Amino acid sequence: MALPSARHLDRAADLRDEGGVKPFLLALVLMSTSSLAEDWPQYLGAGRDAVWREQDVELDFAKRAPRLVWSVAVGSGYAGPSVANGKVFLMDRQAKPFTAEKRKPGTNVNFVRGRIPGRERVLCLSETNGEIIWEHSYQADYSSVYPYAIGPRTTPLVHDGMVYTLGAEGHLHAYTVDGGKLVWNRNILKDYDFETPLWGTAGHPIIGGDLLICPVGGQGSTVVAFDRGTGEEKWKALNAREAGYGTPVIETINGHRQLLVWDAENLNGLDPGTGAVHWSVPFKPEHGMAIGAPRVWKDLVFVMGYNNKSGAVRVASDGKSARLAWGRNLRKGVAGVMNTAWTRGGYIYSGGQRGFFRCVKMETGERIWETREPLLKADGSGRGPWPHAFTVHHEPSGHTLIFNDHGEMISARLSPEGYREIARIQIIEPTHTVAGRLLVWSHPALANRRVYCRNDREIRCWDLGPGGRP
Numbered sequence: 001m002a003l004p005s006a007r008h009l010d011r012a013a014d015l016r017d018e019g020g021v022k023p024f025l026l027a028l029v030l031m032s033t034s035s036l037a038e039d040w041p042q043y044l045g046a047g048r049d050a051v052w053r054e055q056d057v058e059l060d061f062a063k064r065a066p067r068l069v070w071s072v073a074v075g076s077g078y079a080g081p082s083v084a085n086g087k088v089f090l091m092d093r094q095a096k097p098f099t100a101e102k103r104k105p106g107t108n109v110n111f112v113r114g115r116i117p118g119r120e121r122v123l124c125l126s127e128t129n130g131e132i133i134w135e136h137s138y139q140a141d142y143s144s145v146y147p148y149a150i151g152p153r154t155t156p157l158v159h160d161g162m163v164y165t166l167g168a169e170g171h172l173h174a175y176t177v178d179g180g181k182l183v184w185n186r187n188i189l190k191d192y193d194f195e196t197p198l199w200g201t202a203g204h205p206i207i208g209g210d211l212l213i214c215p216v217g218g219q220g221s222t223v224v225a226f227d228r229g230t231g232e233e234k235w236k237a238l239n240a241r242e243a244g245y246g247t248p249v250i251e252t253i254n255g256h257r258q259l260l261v262w263d264a265e266n267l268n269g270l271d272p273g274t275g276a277v278h279w280s281v282p283f284k285p286e287h288g289m290a291i292g293a294p295r296v297w298k299d300l301v302f303v304m305g306y307n308n309k310s311g312a313v314r315v316a317s318d319g320k321s322a323r324l325a326w327g328r329n330l331r332k333g334v335a336g337v338m339n340t341a342w343t344r345g346g347y348i349y350s351g352g353q354r355g356f357f358r359c360v361k362m363e364t365g366e367r368i369w370e371t372r373e374p375l376l377k378a379d380g381s382g383r384g385p386w387p388h389a390f391t392v393h394h395e396p397s398g399h400t401l402i403f404n405d406h407g408e409m410i411s412a413r414l415s416p417e418g419y420r421e422i423a424r425i426q427i428i429e430p431t432h433t434v435a436g437r438l439l440v441w442s443h444p445a446l447a448n449r450r451v452y453c454r455n456d457r458e459i460r461c462w463d464l465g466p467g468g469r470p
Helices: 006-018 023-031
Strands: 067-073 082-084 087-094 119-126 132-139 157-159 162-166 171-176 182-187 206-208 211-215 223-227 233-237 249-253 256-262 266-270 277-282 295-297 300-305 309-315 322-326 342-344 347-351 357-361 367-371 389-394 400-404 408-415 418-426 432-434 437-439 445-447 450-454 458-463
Touching: 082 157, 082 445, 087 162, 087 458, 119 162, 119 171, 132 171, 157 206, 206 249, 249 295, 266 300, 277 322, 295 342, 342 389, 347 389, 347 400, 357 418, 367 418
Parallel strands: none
Antiparallel strands: 067 458, 082 087, 087 119, 119 132, 157 162, 162 171, 171 182, 206 211, 211 223, 223 233, 249 256, 256 266, 266 277, 295 300, 300 309, 309 322, 342 347, 347 357, 357 367, 389 400, 400 408, 408 418, 432 437, 445 450, 450 458
């Protein structure tokens, strides 16, 4: 079956947002395409569901190894790339090396802020060869916790001829895809009188119809919706002390469209068009570290965060209320820190605390199986604090790609029966030092039979299609 292009997926998203299309009509939109491959226009992919819907890729790397197509030098940052309309979009940071002042003995470096001059940059590269098509930089002096103040956190969002970027100090910009003209900009931290979060602004904006919905923070402005064409505020909602570091998502639960926002205090369900709050369930992550995107199965919404924090909320049939289904028992669930879980058929798959990758039953939080294999290096080494892995499910094959923080790409079969590794390969070198070990914490993009990944020195493009090395 032919795969949808970015413009068809944008149209499908628009139809879904308008709420007037039955599922079979939406399917027709997605199926009525030619053989064009799929773009990756935002964080977690076209559907913001971490699913790669593309045929004719080889995920058994022993049969056909990925081929390195190009590599381009870039600055530092956690921001992953996005790919759309033949272009690759990325954010990085341009700054001199920072030397921290001496700190008092016993001070936890993970909470010490620094004042670091520098600039953030938005890059538009050719998907074919990585050449820079356009770039835009601006002054962005960092004031967040200094060991992690290496660059932007959020993936550029491409939609309807525009690309939206959000920097670590709250710079929200809207550019034209063609030419990189700055259409509008604002600083959400200054506009809403909110201090830079400890680990920088990291909540990915999302498109909802004509709105760009963005986590901000503070009383009455935890989440704010802007006109995506002008940047004008349209609504604001919620009163959490902090917005957290994750991404909102728009899902349909029990037939009701809900904007799901996990902030530093509650998991919330809102009307994405008006910001009206349908329900809020207290579920407070430690240190405000609400990072992983909410995942939905039937009437359950799952979230997970730092220090063994995971749970599920059950939404009422009318969509107007919700309650905690499970989440207080530390022997249940799985708590990844930087990543979003993969869910399928009522099961959750994710790396988490103590270096275990787990399968968990979403209905109850029961742990079905666990293994350390994907969070370790190929040789079994590499243990350390906050082990992490991104998961992207490949829909046609049923394989799941796991990108661990050692820079490896793993192809595996995940099911309630267990973990079965197919192959793995090193695709990027870890360059960021955290707690004495080198790692990479940047979500890759998977588009047009290719994988795009970055560290603090370069962005790489790998081909997994028929042109790969035999």
